[in-house]
Amino acid sequence: MHGSSPWRNDVLADLKFGPAGYPAEAKNSVKRVFQILSDVELDALEYAAVYGLRMGEKKAISIGKAAKSANITMSMHAPYYISLASKKDDVRERSRNRLIKALKFAPLMGVKRIVFHAGGYSGRDPNEAYQLILDSLQEVWSTAGHHGNGALLAPEIAGKLKAFGSVDEIIRICENVEGCIPTIDWAHMYARRQGGIATKKDYLDILEVFEGRLGEKFTKNMHFHVSGIIFTKAGEKAHRPLDGKWGPDILPLVEVIREVGYKPTFISETPDSLKGALYTKYLFEELEKAQQ
Numbered sequence: 423m424h425g426s427s428p429w430r431n432d433v434l435a436d437l438k439f440g441p442a443g444y445p446a447e448a449k450n451s452v453k454r455v456f457q458i459l460s461d462v463e464l465d466a467l468e469y470a471a472v473y474g475l476r477m478g479e480k481k482a483i484s485i486g487k488a489a490k491s492a493n494i495t496m497s498m499h500a501p502y503y504i505s506l507a508s509k510k511d512d513v514r515e516r517s518r519n520r521l522i523k524a525l526k527f528a529p530l531m532g533v534k535r536i537v538f539h540a541g542g543y544s545g546r547d548p549n550e551a552y553q554l555i556l557d558s559l560q561e562v563w564s565t566a567g568h569h570g571n572g573a574l575l576a577p578e579i580a581g582k583l584k585a586f587g588s589v590d591e592i593i594r595i596c597e598n599v600e601g602c603i604p605t606i607d608w609a610h611m612y613a614r615r616q617g618g619i620a621t622k623k624d625y626l627d628i629l630e631v632f633e634g635r636l637g638e639k640f641t642k643n644m645h646f647h648v649s650g651i652i653f654t655k656a657g658e659k660a661h662r663p664l665d666g667k668w669g670p671d672i673l674p675l676v677e678v679i680r681e682v683g684y685k686p687t688f689i690s691e692t693p694d695s696l697k698g699a700l701y702t703k704y705l706f707e708e709l710e711k712a713q714q
């Protein structure tokens with residue numbers, strides 16, 4: 423059974439680091455984007471289609487070619503306007519179509535993971551919202567999953583408590599939809615817990631929940647977002663740098679990842695996302711040096 427599973431695929435077998443969105447320094451030039459990433463020795467990029475995937479196939483193919491020649495592993499953040507539990511049929515349909523379009527563009531752009539937020543509860547009971555979101559994703563995957571040519575859908579842990587995306591909800595979706603893997607946004611996780619992540623054990627406890635329930639589907643496809651964050655009782659308020667002024671401290675996470683030997687892709691969602699990616703990679707390198 424595992425032989426044909428889409429996640430049994432070791433293209434992502436190494437630690438990878440990259441920014442969310444194009445670095446500002448690239449001034450929207452695709453050529454400059456990949457030149458900058460190569461120059462600073464990063465190896466991942468999460469293409470930001472957050473306001474819609476507004477490009478033609480030609481442009482998508484040119485991005486895919488540039489990424490391949492620079493050896494950059496691509497993911498994509500699908501549009502924010504996805505609401506799979508909306509009370510409006512047309513909104514739910516448009517939301518499914520945004521994911522289907524992302525799956526169709528993924529192979530052109532070399533994208534392996536499509537990160538997205540499933541939406542809010544839209545005033546529904548959480549179980550009812552879960553069922554609707556599950557049904558939608560099963561439908562999207564069964565009708566359009568093959569278009570992705572190996573790309574997986576990666577629903578993200580939500581930073582706001584009123585949004586769909588608790589640990590349990592995301593894991594249950596991934597247990598029940600073949601093409602879904604979790605995106606762990608550590609800043610969102612921290613905001614949801616009102617700051618309760620500080621030690622290696624805190625990180626390990628969370629990782630063990632994902633691994634215990636999803637097994638290799640999780641460990642072979644670890645996709646993380648990192649940044650600092652400010653939050654209120656309602657959860658996420660705004661992303662912040664990783665400079666220690668805001669939590670969560672990712673050093674214990676980096677230590678745990680090294681010790682266990684996990685190989686996640688780290689995408690930085692700090693305001694200067696290139697800097698955040700370099701800082702994350704720097705922590706690994708410093709630990710490596712300290713061990714020698």
Ligand SMILES: [Zn+2]
Nearest residue numbers: 578607647691
């Ligand atoms: Zn995120």
